[in-house]
Amino acid sequence: MITGVLFDIDGTLVDTNYLHVVAWADAFAHHGHDVTMSAIHGLIGQGSERLVDSAIGRSDDAVADAHADIYGVRLHTLRAFDGAAELLTRCHDEGITVVLATSASRHDADHLRAALDADGAIDHVTTNDDADASKPAPDIVEAALDGSGLAAGDCVFVGDTVWDVEAAKRAGMPCVCVLTGGIGEADLRAAGATAIYPSVRELLADFEGWTSGSG
Numbered sequence: 001m002i003t004g005v006l007f008d009i010d011g012t013l014v015d016t017n018y019l020h021v022v023a024w025a026d027a028f029a030h031h032g033h034d035v036t037m038s039a040i041h042g043l044i045g046q047g048s049e050r051l052v053d054s055a056i057g058r059s060d061d062a063v064a065d066a067h068a069d070i071y072g073v074r075l076h077t078l079r080a081f082d083g084a085a086e087l088l089t090r091c092h093d094e095g096i097t098v099v100l101a102t103s104a105s106r107h108d109a110d111h112l113r114a115a116l117d118a119d120g121a122i123d124h125v126t127t128n129d130d131a132d133a134s135k136p137a138p139d140i141v142e143a144a145l146d147g148s149g150l151a152a153g154d155c156v157f158v159g160d161t162v163w164d165v166e167a168a169k170r171a172g173m174p175c176v177c178v179l180t181g182g183i184g185e186a187d188l189r190a191a192g193a194t195a196i197y198p199s200v201r202e203l204l205a206d207f208e209g210w211t212s213g214s215g
Helices: 017-030 036-043 048-056 061-072 082-093 104-115 139-148 161-169 183-193 200-205 207-211
Strands: 004-009 098-101 124-128 157-158 175-179 195-197
Touching: 004 139, 004 183, 017 036, 017 048, 036 048, 048 061, 082 098, 082 104, 082 200, 082 207, 098 139, 098 200, 124 139, 124 183, 139 161, 157 161, 161 175, 161 183, 175 200, 195 200, 195 207, 200 207
Parallel strands: 004 098, 004 157, 098 124, 157 175, 175 195
Antiparallel strands: none
């Protein structure tokens, strides 16, 4: 069995992806950029700076700041997916180290943790503030491994986007995905996801499968 699980949070454990899409769409529009919601959805999971550059071909701090302000009003209303806290607790009870590795800022990650309400099961948290580059770069994943004392070969990453899969692969570990972030199964498989589950609850139901490498 694996010794550690690294979890993405946004779209994987907490239902935020579409809130981010709307916030980004409003932020881009407010600053004169015509970016469709469908294009934005495909970029969710990247850090703010990388997402803006991917969307318009250059950085724009004003857009990133506007997104933070628009999304920020939702931070106290975030909801974890069904089974998320139970999944973290199950890992903890089985002696598996639980690490949150997110492209969110430290500030946003604190609110995401509050939505999860499972602090007793979380061993370490790494955010975008701890890495030089956001997903799909492996920096956040590697920082999470360093901070928790885990080895990539003994872990699995759980995410919901192709950026999670790419970051995990580049860090040397498999990535199991859930469809809760709205990214299609075909895209996740093409990116290299080793297993895909419709929901967090179904990921929990097959706990022995994916933690033993047979998922």
